[in-house]
Amino acid sequence: xxxxxxxxxxxxxxxxxxxxxxxxxxxxxxxxxxxxxxxxxxxxxxxxxxxxxxxxxxxxxxxxxxxxxxxxxxxxxxxxxxxxxxxxxxxxxxxxxxxxxxxxxxxxxxxxxxxxxxxxxxxxxxxxxxxxxxxxxxxxxxxxxxxxxxxxxxxxxxxxxxxxxxxxxxxxxxxxxxxxxxxxxxxxxxxxxxxxxxxxxxxxxxxxxxxxxxxxxxxxxxxxxxxxxxxxxxxxxxxxxxxxxxxxxxxxxxxxxxxxxxxxxxxxxxxxxxxxxxxxxxxxxxxxxxxxxxxxxxxxxxxxxxxxxxxxxxxxxxxxxxxxxxxxxxxxxxxxxxxxxxx
Amino acid sequence: xxxxxxxxxxxxxxxxxxxxxxxxxxxxxxxxxxxxxxxxxxxxxxxxxxxxxxxxxxxxxxxxxxxxxxxxxxxxxxxxxxxxxxxxxxxxxxxxxxxxxxxxxxxxxxxxxxxxxxxxxxxxxxxxxxxxxxxxxxxxxxxxxxxxxxxxxxxxxxxxxxxxxxxxxxxxxxxxxxxxxxxxxxxxxxxxxxxxxxxxxxxxxxxxxxxxxxxxxxxxxxxxxxxxxxxxxxxxxxxxxxxxxxxxxxxxxxxxxxxxxxxxxxxxxxxxxxxxxxxxxxxxxxxxxxxxxxxxxxxxxxxxxxxxxxxxxxxxxxxxxxxxxxxxxxxxxxxxxxxxxxx
Numbered sequence: 001x002x003x004x005x006x007x008x009x010x011x012x013x014x015x016x017x018x019x020x021x022x023x024x025x026x027x028x029x030x031x032x033x034x035x036x037x038x039x040x041x042x043x044x045x046x047x048x049x050x051x052x053x054x055x056x057x058x059x060x061x062x063x064x065x066x067x068x069x070x071x072x073x074x075x076x077x078x079x080x081x082x083x084x085x086x087x088x089x090x091x092x093x094x095x096x097x098x099x100x101x102x103x104x105x106x107x108x109x110x111x112x113x114x115x116x117x118x119x120x121x122x123x124x125x126x127x128x129x130x131x132x133x134x135x136x137x138x139x140x141x142x143x144x145x146x147x148x149x150x151x152x153x154x155x156x157x158x159x160x161x162x163x164x165x166x167x168x169x170x171x172x173x174x175x176x177x178x179x180x181x182x183x184x185x186x187x188x189x190x191x192x193x194x195x196x197x198x199x200x201x202x203x204x205x206x207x208x209x210x211x212x213x214x215x216x217x218x219x220x221x222x223x224x225x226x227x228x229x230x231x232x233x234x235x236x237x238x239x240x241x242x243x244x245x246x247x248x249x250x251x252x253x254x255x256x257x258x259x260x261x262x263x264x265x266x267x268x269x270x271x272x273x274x275x276x277x278x279x280x281x282x283x284x285x286x287x288x289x290x291x292x293x294x295x296x297x298x299x300x301x302x303x304x305x306x307x308x309x310x311x312x313x314x315x316x317x318x319x320x321x322x323x324x325x326x327x328x329x330x331x332x333x334x335x336x337x338x339x340x341x342x343x
Numbered sequence: 344x345x346x347x348x349x350x351x352x353x354x355x356x357x358x359x360x361x362x363x364x365x366x367x368x369x370x371x372x373x374x375x376x377x378x379x380x381x382x383x384x385x386x387x388x389x390x391x392x393x394x395x396x397x398x399x400x401x402x403x404x405x406x407x408x409x410x411x412x413x414x415x416x417x418x419x420x421x422x423x424x425x426x427x428x429x430x431x432x433x434x435x436x437x438x439x440x441x442x443x444x445x446x447x448x449x450x451x452x453x454x455x456x457x458x459x460x461x462x463x464x465x466x467x468x469x470x471x472x473x474x475x476x477x478x479x480x481x482x483x484x485x486x487x488x489x490x491x492x493x494x495x496x497x498x499x500x501x502x503x504x505x506x507x508x509x510x511x512x513x514x515x516x517x518x519x520x521x522x523x524x525x526x527x528x529x530x531x532x533x534x535x536x537x538x539x540x541x542x543x544x545x546x547x548x549x550x551x552x553x554x555x556x557x558x559x560x561x562x563x564x565x566x567x568x569x570x571x572x573x574x575x576x577x578x579x580x581x582x583x584x585x586x587x588x589x590x591x592x593x594x595x596x597x598x599x600x601x602x603x604x605x606x607x608x609x610x611x612x613x614x615x616x617x618x619x620x621x622x623x624x625x626x627x628x629x630x631x632x633x634x635x636x637x638x639x640x641x642x643x644x645x646x647x648x649x650x651x652x653x654x655x656x657x658x659x660x661x662x663x664x665x666x667x668x669x670x671x672x673x674x675x676x677x678x679x680x681x682x683x684x685x686x
Contacts, residue, residue, distance in 0.1 A: 155600075174517055175536035189605035189619075189628060193518035193536035195566070196557030196665040203560075203668065214539030219570055223538070227566040257498075262532035276532075285532060322539040325546065 003168060003208040003230035006147055007125060008063040010034030011340045013221070014149075014170075014210060015332070016235025017067030017127065018178060018319065019043045019107070021250065024056040024064075026243040029332035031062040034340075036125065038065040042107050046117050053121050065125040065149070066118065068110035070133045071183075071270075071293060080291045085299045087289055091279075091315070097302040107268065107294040109133075115140055125149065127170070130270075131161075131183035138165045151181030151212070154190050158201040158209075168208045170233055171198045175214030177236045177321035179272040180263065188263060188271050188286070195227070202228030216326025218342035234339065237326035239319075241335055249313035253277070254320055254327055267300065267317040269293035278314030279303075346511060346551040346573035349490055350468060351406040353377030354683045356564070357492075357513075357553060358675070359578025360410030360470065361521060361662065362386045362450070364593065367399040367407075369586040372675035374405040377683075379468065380675075381408040385450050389460050396464050408468040408492070409461065411453035413476045414526075414613075414636060423634045428642045430632055434622075434658070440645040450611065450637040452476075458483055468492065470513070473613075474504075474526035481508045494524030494555070497533050501544040501552075511551045513576055514540045518557030520579045520664035522615040523606065531606060531614050531629070538570070545571030559669025561685035577682065580669035582662075584678055592656035596620070597663055597670055610643065610660040612636035621657030622646075 004012055013035035015027065019042050027037025039052050049066075056064055085092075085099045092099055110133045119140075126141055127149035138148060148165060151172040152158035161169050172181050173194025180191060192200075194213035201209045208230035215221060215232045224232050239246045239254055246254070253259055253275045263271045264285040270293040274280070279300070283290075290296040304315040328335055347355055356378035358370065362385050370380025382395050392409075399407055428435075428442045435442055453476045462483075469484055470492035481491060491508060494515040495501035504512050515524050516537025523534060535543075537556035544552045551573035558564060558575045567575050582589045582597055589597070596602055596618045606614045607628040613636040619628070622643070626633075633639040647658040671678055 173536055173538065175539040190603055192665050193516055193557055194538040195516065195536065195563065196518040199557065199560065199563050199566075200666060200668055214536055214542065217542065220538065220542050223542075223566040223570040226569050227562055260533055322535050323543060325543055 003210075006167070006208070007036055009036050011336070012225075012231025013336055013339055014038065014065065014231060014233040015238055015336075016178070016212065016233050017065065018235050018239070019067075020317075021239060021246045021319065022244045024052045026238060026241060026332050027064050028056055028059050029241070029243045030238070030336050031060055031064055033333040033336035035336045036063060036065055038067050038127065040067045041114075042067065042069040042129070046114070049114070049117060053118065053123065057121070063124040065127050066123045067127045067129065068114070069107050069130055070109045070128045071107075071130040073109060073294075074292050076295055077291060080289070081295060081299065083289050084291050084296065087283070088299055088303065091303050095303055095306045097306045100298055100302055106298070110137070112137060119144060122146070129179060129181045132164050132166060135165070149210070152201065153180055153182045153197070154185065154192060155197075155200050155204070157182070157184050158205055160184060162205050162207050166207060168210055168230070169201060169205055170210045170212050171201045171229070173197050173211070173213030175322040176212050177261070177273045178319045179268065179270055182271070198224060198227050198229050214321055214323040216323040218339060220323075221339060234326070236321040236324055237328070237339065238332055238335060240327040240329045241332040242330065243332045247308070247316070249308060249311065249316055250318050253313055253318045254324055257324065261320050261322055265290050265296070267297060269296035272317070272319065273321060275318035275320050277316065277318055278312075346553075349510070349551070350379055352379045354679070355568075355574030356679055356682055357381065357408065357574060357576040358581055358679075359521070359555065359576050360408065361578050361582070362410075363660075364582060364589045364662065365587045367395045369581060369584060369675050370407050371399055371402050372584070372586045373581070373679050374403055374407055376676040376679035378679045379406060379408055381410050381470065383410045384457075385410065385412040385472070389457070392457070392460060396461065396466065400464070406467040408470050409466045410470045410472065411457070412450050412473055413452045413471045414450075414473040416452060416637075417635050419638055420634060423632070424638060424642065426632050427634050427639065430626070431642050431646065434646050438646055438649045440649045443641055443645055449641070453480070455480060462487060465489070472522060472524045475507050475509060478508070492553070495544065496523055496525045496540070497528065497535060498540075498543050498547070500525070500527050501548055503527060505548050505550050509550060511553060511573070512544060512548055513553045513555050514544045514572070516540045516554070516556030518665040519555050520604065520616045521662045522611070522613055525614070541567060541570050541572050557664055557666040559666040561682060563666075564682060577669070579664040579667055580671070580682065581675055581678060583670040583672045584675040585673065586675045590651070590659070592651060592654065592659055593661050596656055596661045597667055600667065604663050604665055608633050608639070610640060612639035615660070615662065616664060618661035618663050620659065620661055621655075
């Protein structure tokens with residue numbers, strides 16, 4: 001109950017922030033059911049972030065979580081970008097589209113300007129992916145009462161997050177969908193299964209540990225609480241919910257249990273788990289020439305757009321974890337209740 | 344309790360068979376504590392198998408498990424073997440050893456001759472890795488009352504094992520040490536975390552499911568039972584036990600938590616989780632030119648032997664799972680009791 005009272009929630013279920021497939025509406029439905037809804041802000045501009053927060057606050061006074069990336073943005077490597085476009089040229093020709101001219105929508109890290117923008121709202125919970133923002137920013141967020149979360153994918157990352165100010169550590173196991181939160185290593189072989197990671201982090205950390213990765217049912221949640229987790233985070237299970245903005249091609253892929261997931265760096269430059277599709281099959285899940293995060297996505301954007309307009313998900317990141325058996329086409333409020341109480 | 348009564352044991356803990364690091368003595372200590380001890384037979388000749396069984400039976404009337412591989416043995420690919428030796432030539436020169444002239448100790452699959460040999464003992468439990476033996480052999484073992492176990496690493500493999508006669512299915516998650524039991528796929532990206540695999544298999548199979556991979560403590564076991572598992576299998580935790588034959592270099596590596604595991608095909612030709620060492624670092628964990636299972640091991644044998652004689656584990660398969668926090672230098676009987684009751 002420590003974690004719930006710290007977060008001001010009734011049940012220890014956090015909805016995973018899923019940039020690109022959901023907004024405040026999914027967060028609202030989860031929070032209204034007593035869990036913690038999350039609003040992914042990593043791909044939004046400042047104006048959009050304000051709209052998200054204000055829309056949520058218009059409908060609810062329950063706590064919510066704002067999620068950001070906090071990677072270091074490398075300078076664009078033009079030679080690498082050109083090599084990537086060259087590798088993709090066969091697809092540009094096939095789909096009859098041009099390589100992109102501008103940068104398009106990029107994942108940007110949390111910074112002091114974003115802190116300026118959100119401080120007036122004093123968001124109660126902030127979660128980060130790829131480590132934590134600079135110390136002064138962490139201090140500043142805590143000064144308005146925010147609880148700070150971040151994801152660990154290894155024992156060492158758990159230790160680092162606790163030492164560097166995380167109030168709650170999310171143990172993101174190998175099963176999890178979307179981007180691996182890894183930040184102290186780039187070696188995918190270090191990534192630990194949810195069971196092994198949660199068990200070890202709950203043994204060593206003083207802060208509460210939230211289990212994430214492959215959690216799709218009430219029995220999964222109970223098992224993680226028995227393991228010592230203070231709560232769980234679940235994303236994949238919410239992707240078919242009525243409040244999610246998951247695209248129809250993504251929904252179709254999620255329902256097809258024969259399609260398997262793999263960890264790929266193709267879509268963004270960082271490892272992330274998605275249902276395998278044409279581009280992953282043809283380039284290999286891990287493609288050494290893909291530009292660094294977040295630049296890989298730029299050259300793919302026109303391919304994705306054109307393919308989707310022809311009802312093909314061959315270039316779409318179909319984010320999903322290793323257990324899709326909990327996906328239901330119901331309200332996220334009802335799903336949250338069923339996750340907690342069984343159904 | 345269904346599974347315990349079926350196996351004739353008191354507590355639902357199966358000690359993972361670990362070829363090369365244990366014999367009947369470890370199995371005896373586990374079985375005497377009420378769990379199910381396993382004797383790995385996949386690398387033993389018929390005479391050695393008889394000695395193992397008779398030694399065990401001299402000391403105990405409790406049930407035990409005989410473990411075998413059941414892969415198809417491909418014809419040796421001499422061109423590939425030569426390429427592998429060529430790749431290793433730099434090490435032969437450095438260590439001043441010759442490439443092997445004969446085939447050496449190979450992992451052989453279970454066959455009717457082995458069934459002839461063990462039938463007089465009517466071993467109560469038989470477990471298999473890489474699927475199941477031919478149907479007539481499975482029927483024959485069941486005719487003397489044996490309970491048949493095998494490992495699934497995916498949902499599809501779990502379904503296949505149940506349909507093809509496994510009485511109990513071991514859900515071998517990504518966290519597990521040693522050889523991946525995968526047999527319907529060679530794609531490592533299909534391998535599921537223990538949580539996701541156990542949760543899904545317990546939902547769909549009628550036969551009992553045993554959780555394996557990353558299970559190292561009483562709380563891990565309780566969590567898996569809450570998830571619906573009928574029992575657990577644990578190997579890594581036993582590797583430091585007094586009854587284990589784990590070599591001293593292997594023991595040293597196990598105690599060094601800073602050293603991480605990875606899945607590698609170098610040592611045998613099939614993917615298996617081991618603590619990363621020099622050969623894995625220098626050739627890459629997955630080395631495309633390594634000969635098919637079980638042939639990779641032949642060319643490595645003289646390097647391993649020479650390096651070990653110089654106290655180097657650079658060419659030794661340091662099998663281990665992703666959670667070594669349960670390794671204790673105590674009797675396996677005591678460890679079994681502590682795994683079950685906590686300590």
